[in-house]
Structure formats: structure tokens, C-alpha cells
Amino acid sequence: MNCTRRNFLIGGSTTLFLSGYFPKISFASMQKKNLIIISLRGGMDGLTAVPVIGDKRLKKLRKKLILEDVLNLNSDFGLHPKLEIFHKLWQKNQAAIVHATNIPYTGRSHFDGQNLMETGAHIPYKEKTGWLGRGLLASNIIGKGLAISLPMPLLLRGVPQNNNFFPSPDFVETKLIDQIYNEFKGEHNELIKSTLDTIRQRPLSMQIATDSDDRKKLALEAAKQLKDQSGPRVAVFDLDGFDTHAAQGGVDGAHADELEEVNKIVTILHENLGQAFDNTLILTLTEFGRTIKQNGGYGTEHGYGSAILMAGGLLKKSQVYTDWPGLKKKELFEGRDLNSTIDSRAVYNSAMSVCFNQDPEFLRKEVFWGDELPDLSQELFKI
Amino acid sequence: MSLNFYRRVAFGLSPHEKPDKDPLNWAINQLDTIPDLLWPGTIPTEKDLRKKYGEWVYGDREVLRKKFKNDKHAYRKAKDELRIKTGERYFELNEHAIRHFQTKYSKQPVFERFWLFWGNHFAISEKDFLAEFSTGPYQREIIRPNMVKTFEEMVQSVTTSWCMIHHLDNSESFGPNSKKGMEWGETINENHARELLELHTVSPNAGYTQEDVIQLAYIMTGWAHKWDRKNLETGDIWFDQEMHQKGDKVVLGVKYKNDAKRELAKVIHDLATHPICIKFVSTKLCRHFITDEPTDEMINPVIDAWNKSNGSLIEIHKAVITQAYKYNEITHKFHPPEIWLMQLSRMFDLNIPLSFEKMNYTFKIKPNNRQRQLSWILREIGHSPYRAKQPNGWSDLEVDWVSPELLLRRFWFASVELPMLVKSGNRSHGFILSCLKNNFEEHENMASLIDNFRFGTSDYDLGQKYGVICNLPGVLKI
Numbered sequence: 001m002n003c004t005r006r007n008f009l010i011g012g013s014t015t016l017f018l019s020g021y022f023p024k025i026s027f028a029s030m031q032k033k034n035l036i037i038i039s040l041r042g043g044m045d046g047l048t049a050v051p052v053i054g055d056k057r058l059k060k061l062r063k064k065l066i067l068e069d070v071l072n073l074n075s076d077f078g079l080h081p082k083l084e085i086f087h088k089l090w091q092k093n094q095a096a097i098v099h100a101t102n103i104p105y106t107g108r109s110h111f112d113g114q115n116l117m118e119t120g121a122h123i124p125y126k127e128k129t130g131w132l133g134r135g136l137l138a139s140n141i142i143g144k145g146l147a148i149s150l151p152m153p154l155l156l157r158g159v160p161q162n163n164n165f166f167p168s169p170d171f172v173e174t175k176l177i178d179q180i181y182n183e184f185k186g187e188h189n190e191l192i193k194s195t196l197d198t199i200r201q202r203p204l205s206m207q208i209a210t211d212s213d214d215r216k217k218l219a220l221e222a223a224k225q226l227k228d229q230s231g232p233r234v235a236v237f238d239l240d241g242f243d244t245h246a247a248q249g250g251v252d253g254a255h256a257d258e259l260e261e262v263n264k265i266v267t268i269l270h271e272n273l274g275q276a277f278d279n280t281l282i283l284t285l286t287e288f289g290r291t292i293k294q295n296g297g298y299g300t301e302h303g304y305g306s307a308i309l310m311a312g313g314l315l316k317k318s319q320v321y322t323d324w325p326g327l328k329k330k331e332l333f334e335g336r337d338l339n340s341t342i343d344s345r346a347v348y349n350s351a352m353s354v355c356f357n358q359d360p361e362f363l364r365k366e367v368f369w370g371d372e373l374p375d376l377s378q379e380l381f382k383i
Numbered sequence: 384m385s386l387n388f389y390r391r392v393a394f395g396l397s398p399h400e401k402p403d404k405d406p407l408n409w410a411i412n413q414l415d416t417i418p419d420l421l422w423p424g425t426i427p428t429e430k431d432l433r434k435k436y437g438e439w440v441y442g443d444r445e446v447l448r449k450k451f452k453n454d455k456h457a458y459r460k461a462k463d464e465l466r467i468k469t470g471e472r473y474f475e476l477n478e479h480a481i482r483h484f485q486t487k488y489s490k491q492p493v494f495e496r497f498w499l500f501w502g503n504h505f506a507i508s509e510k511d512f513l514a515e516f517s518t519g520p521y522q523r524e525i526i527r528p529n530m531v532k533t534f535e536e537m538v539q540s541v542t543t544s545w546c547m548i549h550h551l552d553n554s555e556s557f558g559p560n561s562k563k564g565m566e567w568g569e570t571i572n573e574n575h576a577r578e579l580l581e582l583h584t585v586s587p588n589a590g591y592t593q594e595d596v597i598q599l600a601y602i603m604t605g606w607a608h609k610w611d612r613k614n615l616e617t618g619d620i621w622f623d624q625e626m627h628q629k630g631d632k633v634v635l636g637v638k639y640k641n642d643a644k645r646e647l648a649k650v651i652h653d654l655a656t657h658p659i660c661i662k663f664v665s666t667k668l669c670r671h672f673i674t675d676e677p678t679d680e681m682i683n684p685v686i687d688a689w690n691k692s693n694g695s696l697i698e699i700h701k702a703v704i705t706q707a708y709k710y711n712e713i714t715h716k717f718h719p720p721e722i723w724l725m726q727l728s729r730m731f732d733l734n735i736p737l738s739f740e741k742m743n744y745t746f747k748i749k750p751n752n753r754q755r756q757l758s759w760i761l762r763e764i765g766h767s768p769y770r771a772k773q774p775n776g777w778s779d780l781e782v783d784w785v786s787p788e789l790l791l792r793r794f795w796f797a798s799v800e801l802p803m804l805v806k807s808g809n810r811s812h813g814f815i816l817s818c819l820k821n822n823f824e825e826h827e828n829m830a831s832l833i834d835n836f837r838f839g840t841s842d843y844d845l846g847q848k849y850g851v852i853c854n855l856p857g858v859l860k861i
Binding site: 041107108109110111112124128147149150151152157163164165166167168169170172173174176177179180183184185188189191192195196198199202240293295299301302334 | 552555570571572573574577581582587593596715763765772773774775781782783784785786787788789790791792794795798799832847850851854855856859860
């Protein structure tokens with residue numbers, strides 16, 4: 001299947017043999033680093049996932065959305081009880097949070113917002129490629145993107161030959177492709193043609209897989225591919241349903257159900273990446289946070305600042321990294337939303353620089369048009 | 384004119400149809416009237432299905448959850464029985480059959496393409512039990528009758544429909560200074576107001592502000608379902624003065640005087656006739672029928688027709704078709720999976736949907752696999768029409784529909800599933816060749832690609848043939 005000579009050499013007892021010859025540091029730098037993004041569509045409520053426990057205003061404004069049994073992170077912040085794996089990894093310095101952060105977008109539209117969270121741009125629909133795709137291209141990492149979804153997310157567009165995994169109910173004979181491949185002529189057929197190329201190069205386990213109803217199987221296959229030294233270096237998961245205008249609830253509400261999905265994916269990745277988890281970064285991505293105040297339907301409205309949940313061995317330490325803006329009315333964005341004090345693109349740019357072994361300055365220019373994005377690699381990640 | 388025009392604006396030609404001498408007139412003449420729904424089986428009304436919706440949510444929420452609060456297992460069993468009794472797992476299947484049957488047999492297939500377009504422009508995305516009970520009848524009773532009226536009338540109907548109001552939470556929106564808003568300390572829910580601006584009418588190109596959204600939400604307060612203990616949220620839509628924000632409102636610089644329920648019609652008039660709205664929707668129509676990136680040259684005649692006819696959808700549709708005809712030979716357009724399936728079904732006379740007798744439902748046992756087949760196929764090829772993920776509906780862009788898995792799903796359908804849908808009289812090689820000839824200029828080249836299997840009529844052979852044909856560039860797109 002995927003057992004190339006290279007990953008055979010680094011697996012099993014030969015590892016000992018190798019580490020005897022090379023200093024440990026160079027062995028580590030040989031390891032492939034994985035970047036996994038989980039898109040949380042609909043507007044993830046950072047204050048439900050990572051509530052600020054030191055501020056009574058939150059409870060006052062959200063009487064029907066109170067969380068009990070919050071897992072404590074530190075004296076200021078807690079964690080939603082459904083995010084158990086993050087709590088577990090927190091103890092081992094393998095989970096962290098960036099709080100009061102968002103893409104620089106304040107328009108509160110899902111569609112514009114999701115477009116911008118993926119393109120990383122300032123004007124909706126202007127850019128046709130995603131920041132992750134451009135980051136891969138700039139780093140000359142081609143054909144190493146894997147999306148766990150049926151369509152190809154905009155986030156990964158911009159670099160050719162990405163793969164996705166969401167297998168059909170029955171086995172598909174890919175040799176049919178050989179019979180029609182040459183019929184795809186001309187520029188207007190280029191996109192389909194290059195996608196057929198990608199299909200023809202898929203590893204066997206992906207070719208023979210069936211049935212995508214089982215979320216667990218999808219995450220397992222992703223872990224398997226990411227673990228492979230010659231496999232993908234980037235994976236994108238897509239979750240939706242975070243748009244909880246109504247019945248958002250507390251510990252068991254609609255938002256909790258979605259966070260539980262995030263927790264499941266990270267749990268499976270952690271269990272199955274094995275040692276590769278040490279060379280992995282998992283980051284969430286959303287279009288905006290939600291209003292502080294609950295609305296008429298015991299839900300919340302579209303807001304601004306949110307949080308990034310992070311896991312993986314490439315994190316520097318467990319921490320809530322934030323420049324906390326406060327929840328007093330005058331501290332809120334337009335008097336209603338948690339403010340964003342960190343451009344989340346700075347976090348993603350730094351994460352790419354670590355995982356793709358690139359200078360963050362270079363990526364900032366190549367991917368984000370030289371926008372003012374501080375390098376956070378030192379603070380957040382192991383470099 | 385190429386035969387592909389019949390696929391650009393319709394679903395191709397069935398084995399019983401022949402190309403028309405004047406394809407443009409053939410298409411344009413289909414737009415003046417609303418064709419009857421042809422499905423010979425049950426076509427329940429929106430109101431009846433809403434009643435079923437009510438029985439389902441009431442039964443679950445108010446009865447079963449309380450009765451079985453300490454017995455998870457018994458609860459699950461009772462809930463499954465309630466699903467069967469209310470048709471919770473059935474009605475969406477029936478709606479897919481009604482829709483597919485229509486696109487397959489309609490004498491006005493061009494009209495049906497516009498029906499699909501508008502249903503997706505005013506999309507109802509996956510939420511609560513809308514796909515199960517409401518989105519289908521909304522397409523039939525709200526979208527369809529308005530297709531011979533004006534765009535403004537369509538927006539009015541959509542905006543005050545139960546389905547859209549539930550979809551975008553307007554029943555939860557209270558004017559903060561209204562009687563109920565003050566008493567209960569409630570406030571607005573902006574969701575519906577925002578989408579009315581952004582998706583349904585003027586689009587963000589109009590440069591509206593957060594304040595515009597809030598002001599429009601104020602105007603919309605009061606348009607809500609009539610709640611009662613028995614029907615819960617499934618009561619009829621009415622205007623509840625006690626929820627309505629008092630005072631004048633200003634949207635996009637226009638002042639709307641305090642005028643209760645009449646405010647909404649006035650603001651919709653201004654939005655639906657706004658030049659930016661006209662350009663936005665005209666562009667979307669051209670994108671759907673002509674090419675992913677339509678030029679001003681393509682769009683402007685549609686805008687002219689819109690202005691001249693004061694937004695008559697019949698005239699707008701005719702202008703779109705005229706443009707689609709004009710640019711047919713020099714533009715390409717990719718077909719999303721459902722349209723591709725409908726075209727294959729019509730061109731090759733496939734055995735979907737299931738016959739209406741077999742679709743009959745007794746409310747005593749759960750729907751069987753055959754009854755679920757069409758809906759299952761739609762889901763697996765990535766395009767379950769009433770389950771768009773977001774209120775902006777399904778994309779019209781090729782890049783959103785091309786990924787390894789989405790293409791593989793088409794190979795899967797054509798080579799594994801489709802052979803089982805070929806009617807017994809249609810298994811010969813000659814039948815395939817005649818369908819190709821009826822629909823494709825390049826039919827000889829297509830035939831040569833499947834010539835190896837010309838003697839085969841087994842499911843496997845048919846799978847090899849259709850697997851190739853259905854995924855050729857000229858079938859995936861025009």
C-alpha cells in the first residue's frame with residue numbers, strides 16, 4: 001500500500017539503528033510535520049468553548065446558556081465539558097487556546113465570513129484561492145493536501161493535485177478513467193483533467209475504501225495517511241452547524257453537540273497518529289464568534305471575536321494565549337461582541353511557517369499580501 | 384445550433400423527443416404558463432404537511448420525552464414508531480419523486496429549469512425538520528406559482544412563507560420596544576433580515592450597514608408563526624402587532640413610517656426593484672445558464688428586459704434564454720450532480736423515480752429501500768436538493784463541484800447504480816446509440832469509446848458503457 005522504502009526505514013527496529021548514526025535533532029527535522037485545520041462553519045462561540053470564568057458579566061447576559069461542570073484551565077478560563085480531549089492534552093502541554101481572535105472581518109455574514117476565513121483576504125469573493133493552498137504552493141509542497149469532505153474546500157485551493165476522502169458506498173473501478181482521460185481537451189477541461197490525475201495517483205487504501213457515513217472511519221483514514229511519511233502534510237476537516245440562533249443551550253445544547261464532534265475528531269487523530277502526533281498541529285477555524293448576549297430564541301447572534309482551539313505535539317505549552325479585551329459594554333466590539341485583539345491569520349501564518357519549515361516573513365508576503373501579521377511561532381509553537 | 388442547447392436550458396431530449404427546427408422558440412414558448420405537476424401519486428398540500436410536522440414535534444417533544452424520560456431504550460422505540468406514523472422519513476422521498484418526475488416528463492422542461500433555479504435562489508437549507516416536511520411543498524406552492532408574476536411578488540411570498548420564516552428564525556425576533564419585547568425582555572433576531580438583503584435581493588454590493596440590517600429586522604418583527612400549545616411552532620404565519628417594533632425605520636437611506644404590517648411590503652418593493660438587486664439576480668441567472676463568469680455583455684440584455692417589464696419573471700426568463708442561445712457555441716457550463724442525474728434520466732429513460740404505486744405509503748411500516756433509492760442516490764452524488772448546508776443554497780460554480788470524491792461519485796453512480804435503472808426493453812447497444820445520436824453531435828466518437836462492449840447487455844457491460852459515457856466532458860458539462 002503506502003509502505004515505501006522511506007517509511008519502512010523510519011518504522012520498527014531500524015529506528016534505533018538510525019538514531020545511533022544521526023544526532024537526534026537531525027532525525028527530528030527529517031520528520032514530516034502535519035498541519036490539520038478543522039473548519040467550524042456557522043460561527044463558533046468562543047465563549048461557549050472557552051468561557052471566561054473570572055467575569056460575572058457573561059453569566060448575567062446569558063441566563064439560559066449557563067455552563068455547569070466547566071473544566072478548569074486556569075484561574076481565568078475554563079473549557080466546555082464536551083472538549084475532554086483538549087483538557088487531557090492540556091495536562092501534557094499538548095493543547096492550547098488563542099482567545100479573542102478572529103479574521104479581520106466584522107460584517108457578520110456567514111457567506112462573506114466563510115469566504116474570508118478561507119481566502120484570508122479582506123474583500124469577499126475577490127480571491128479564488130485559500131490561504132492554506134497558497135501557503136503550500138509558496139512552500140513548494142505540491143499534492144500533499146487532503147480534505148475530509150466531498151467538495152474541495154476553498155481553503156485548500158490554489159495548489160494543484162489536492163486529494164479528498166469521502167468514499168462512495170461501493171467500490172469504483174478507476175480504470176474507467178483511463179478510457180476517457182484523453183477526451184478532456186482544452187483549457188475549459190483542465191480542472192477536471194487534473195482532478196482525474198489526482199484520482200489515479202491515490203494510495204490503495206483510499207481507492208478501495210467505501211462508505212463515508214462513519215465519521216470515525218474518515219478520521220481514522222486521515223490519521224493513517226498523515227502518519228505515512230510520504231503521505232499528505234495537510235488535512236482539512238469540515239464541520240457545520242455552529243450557527244446556533246436558537247436553542248443553543250449550555251452543556252447539552254446545540255453548540256455542545258458541535259463541540260462534541262470536534263472532540264471526537266481530535267480524539268481519533270490523537271489515538272491513531274501515534275508518534276506522529278508529536279509532529280502535528282491541529283487548529284480550528286471559524287468565520288466569527290457570537291454575541292455576548294443571548295437572543296430571543298435562547299441562542300446567540302453573529303458576532304466578532306472567537307477562539308482557536310489548538311492541539312498537537314508542536315505546541316510550545318498549554319496556555320490561553322490572549323490579549324483579553326474585557327466584557328464591559330465599552331470593551332465590546334460595537335457594544336455587543338467579544339472583540340478580536342489578535343488577527344487569527346497571524347496564528348495560521350505562524351503555524352504554516354512551523355509545519356512547512358518556512359520563514360514566516362516569506363509566507364506573510366506570499367500568502368497574506370504582506371499584511372501586518374506578527375510572528376507568533378516563538379510564543380505558540382515549538383520551533 | 385448544437386444539440387447541447389437542449390441540455391443547457393433543459394434536460395436533453397428523451398427517446399421520444401426530436402430536436403426542434405427552431406430551438407430558441409421551442410425554449411421561449413415554454414415560459415408563459417405554469418405546467419401542471421405530473422406526478423400521478425400523492426401531492427400533499429403545504430398545510431397538510433405542516434400539520435404532520437406539528438404532530439411529529441408535538442409527539443416527540445411534549446409527549447414522548449416526558450413519558451420516557453427515564454428509559455432511553457423505550458424512548459427510542461416510541462420515537463421510531465412516531466416517525467412511521469407521521470411520515471417523518473417518507474415525505475422528503477415523495478417530494479424528490481415529484482420533482483424528478485416533473486423534470487423527466489414535463490412538456491416545458493425549460494420552465495422546470497427555472498423552477499430549480501428559483502428554489503435554490505430562495506434556498507431553504509438543512510434545519511430542524513424542514514427538509515422532511517416543508518421544503519418540498521414550499522417549492523411547489525410558494526416558488527412555482529410566482530414564476531409567472533414579478534420578482535417583487537416572488538420576494539413577498541417567500542418572505543412571509545412559513546418555511547422561510549422558520550428557516551431564518553423570524554418568529555424569534557421581537558421589537559425591543561414592542562409590547563411583548565418589553566414584557567419579556569426580548570429583542571430582535573437579525574437572521575432573516577440579513578439574508579433578505581444579502582441573498583434574496585440587493586446583495587452586499589449595495590453597501591448596507593449593520594444599522595440597515597437592524598432597521599430591516601425591526602420592520603420584519605411581528606411576522607411570525609402563531610404559536611399555540613398544540614401546534615407549537617407550526618401554526619400559520621400572521622402579523623403579531625405585539626411583537627412589532629414601534630416607530631419609523633430607515634433602510635438604505637429610505638424612511639419607512641410607523642405603519643405596522645404594511646411596512647414590510649413597502650421595503651420589499653424598494654429592495655426588489657433596486658438597480659443593484661436587478662444586477663445581482665440577473666448575473667446569477669446568467670451564471671446558472673451561460674457560464675461561471677458571465678460578462679456585462681451577457682448580463683445587460685437581461686437587466687434591460689427586467690427594467691422594461693417592471694420585473695416580470697416571464698420576460699426576464701425569456702431574456703436569459705435568448706442570451707443562453709446567443710452564447711451557446713462559445714461558452715461552457717458545468718452541470719451540478721442533480722441536473723446531471725435528471726439529464727441522464729430523461730435522455731436514457733432511466734427507471735427513476737419509482738412508480739407512484741410503489742411510492743405509496745401506509746404510515747404503518749418505514750419506507751423501504753426502493754422508496755428511498757432516488758433520495759439516496761442524490762445524497763451520494765453530493766446534491767440532496769433540499770439539504771443545502773447554508774441559506775445561500777447550492778453553488779453554481781464548477782470549482783465547487785469538482786473534487787476527486789465528487790467525480791468518483793459520478794463514476795460510481797454511472798457504472799454501479801445506473802445499470803440497475805435501465806428498463807428491460809432498453810438494454811441493447813442500439814438503444815444507447817440512438818440516445819447518443821438524439822443528444823450529441825459527437826455521438827460517433829462517443830460510440831467508438833464503448834465499442835468494445837457492443838455485444839454485452841449484462842449489468843457489468845452496461846456499467847462499463849454508462850461509466851464511460853456519463854463522465855465524458857461533453858456530458859459533465861456543455
